[in-house]
Amino acid sequence: MWAVTAIFFLVVGAVVWILEHRINDEFRGPPRKQLVTILWFSFSTLFFSHRENTVSTLGRLVLIIWLFVVLIINSSYTASLTSILTVQQLSSTIKGIDSLITSNVQIGFQVGSFAENYLNEELGIAKTRLVALGKPEEYADALKNGTVAAVVDERPYVDLFLSEHCEFSIIGQEFTRSGWGFRFTPGH
Numbered sequence: 273m274w275a276v277t278a279i280f281f282l283v284v285g286a287v288v289w290i291l292e293h294r295i296n297d298e299f300r301g302p303p304r305k306q307l308v309t310i311l312w313f314s315f316s317t318l319f320f321s322h323r324e325n326t327v328s329t330l331g332r333l334v335l336i337i338w339l340f341v342v343l344i345i346n347s348s349y350t351a352s353l354t355s356i357l358t359v360q361q362l363s364s365t366i367k368g369i370d371s372l373i374t375s376n377v378q379i380g381f382q383v384g385s386f387a388e389n390y391l392n393e394e395l396g397i398a399k400t401r402l403v404a405l406g407k408p409e410e411y412a413d414a415l416k417n418g419t420v421a422a423v424v425d426e427r428p429y430v431d432l433f434l435s436e437h438c439e440f441s442i443i444g445q446e447f448t449r450s451g452w453g454f455r456f457t458p459g460h
Contacts, residue, residue: 277345284338285314291331317342366422368444373397377421380405380414387424408433415440
């Protein structure tokens with residue numbers, strides 16, 4: 273892709289030079305100056321406006337099209353770079369509850385939550401792998417220092433935790449949807 277982009281830079285510079293050098297004094301001179309003008313003209317469109325003015329209508333049309341192409345190339349490069357840097361930060365060996373079950377990593381849960389019984393009795397994870405955590409700050413500390421590889425908790429609590437600790441993320445699908453229920457006494 274980079275080679276094709278470099279070739280496009282040279283081709284556009286040459287096309288603009290061909291269209292302009294007969295009617296525009298800024299595109300004339302010794303062969304070395306003309307070659308530098310071709311290279312400078314095409315590559316400088318990435319950063320700033322040109323010192324050379326285009327006189328011909330066809331040259332201006334080519335330049336307008338080229339500026340849109342440069343805008344797309346620049347946007348694509350920025351998006352790709354951002355994606356590459358973000359994906360490297362979000363990579364994890366844990367892909368979901370299945371990878372937690374099959375691995376031997378420690379798993380955190382909130383004290384008093386249904387998660388301990390669910391992980392142990394329903395999913396068959398040994399109690400020795402489960403680490404009781406009391407507060408969201410303990411979640412963050414345990415995840416940062418490697419005491420636990422993941423924390424399993426109810427979705428509202430996880431969302432609240434993530435709203436304050438954006439360096440962490442949810443991995444995989446929700447594995448249970450028991451929901452919450454409330455009972456109200458009539459008249460109250």
